């Protein structure tokens with residue numbers, strides 16, 4: 001059946017959208033970014049309709065969240081049934097079956113064979129905070145290592161290990177001490193390739209040599225926090241041996257490896273976790289975003305051997321809310337029941353299409369991705385690789401005006417992260433609009 005979107009009937013923002021934008025701007029806090037004036041009225045699958053009746057094809061999923069689309073009937077039914085039974089019981093203090101079931105399921109599907117224990121949270125950031133606490137508790141060490149370009153959240157602990165954009169940290173320090181940032185395995189923007197043109201994972205070697213040799217005793221480091229595919233930093237996929245080398249580095253020094261899969265997890269990459277592509281078992285896995293199809297839920301899944309803390313050491317009033325848990329269980333059913341495979345198939349189609357676009361448009365400097373987590377990096381010149389943020393801004397706005405929802409990432413990249421329900425028609429339509437906007441520029 002042909003899709004009835006994208007369909008722009010009033011150039012956005014239309015009059016109803018404009019009124020809501022003005023009201024919002026008057027009363028909401030000044031920190032909200034608001035990428036473009038999309039005012040959603042409803043959504044279905046990979047279609048978003050605004051308050052003026054414009055219909056958009058969604059390729060950003062509310063920042064990689066709406067994994068099953070905007071109102072998947074299986075998820076909606078699970079939410080409605082649970083809401084009819086009870087809305088809340090504090091999972092930190094009492095029991096309900098859904099919490100046990102979700103913990104059991106996450107422990108089972110987390111990468112690797114070691115037995116796991118699960119803590120449920122409200123968000124990705126809360127999972128990061130919990131993991132920082134658990135890593136420090138379990139190791140008795142204070143220090144943390146994270147990567148340049150990483151994004152781990154907005155609370156003060158998560159922000160201390162974030163190094164994505166300076167404006168996210170500006171004016172909010174001092175942050176807690178003992179955090180070290182080192183280069184990510186970003187081959188397109190390698191900091192060492194002038195001296196070592198063949199990638200011998202010199203960036204990992206440098207952690208050992210430079211950071212541990214000169215700056216900090218590795219025995220003071222509790223954990224390495226890593227996004228197996230950098231999200232907010234630009235949808236950067238490291239080379240195949242990089243994450244295993246980081247795992248080895250951790251093992252050598254008794255450091256815990258925390259995989260932040262808040263953006264890359266739950267089937268988005270065509271496997272349940274991005275770690276699965278690299279054959280790496282982290283000590284702690286973080287998830288959120290797509291886990292609840294839009295309902296606020298996250299988790300940290302730690303090896304049993306790491307989960308040494310005592311009763312009352314950590315907790316959360318709303319973490320593991322029963323309605324969100326029901327949504328997560330239904331989401332996992334759908335992801336395991338076909339959407340993960342669809343992400344792989346549609347991801348292959350999308351990245352092949354993007355590579356064809358890169359042959360035509362010189363501003364596309366790099367294309368990378370796994371499944372439906374695809375990044376395009378824009379440059380002013382392919383030889384110098386000078387970042388070109390302006391073309392990303394123009395593309396995102398031009399696409400919006402034509403009925404395609406996109407989102408930038410990092411200094412000069414575009415992220416393609418559609419709901420996992422997209423079909424071939426959606427993929428081809430999205431590629432067509434990107435081509436059209438780049439051709440018009």
Ligand code: PLP
Nearest residue numbers: 123124125151152153231262263
């Ligand atoms: N970690 C990663 C990798 C993320 O991409 C994000 C959000 O974008 C977070 C943590 C923070 O998650 P939340 O916004 O749910 O608190």
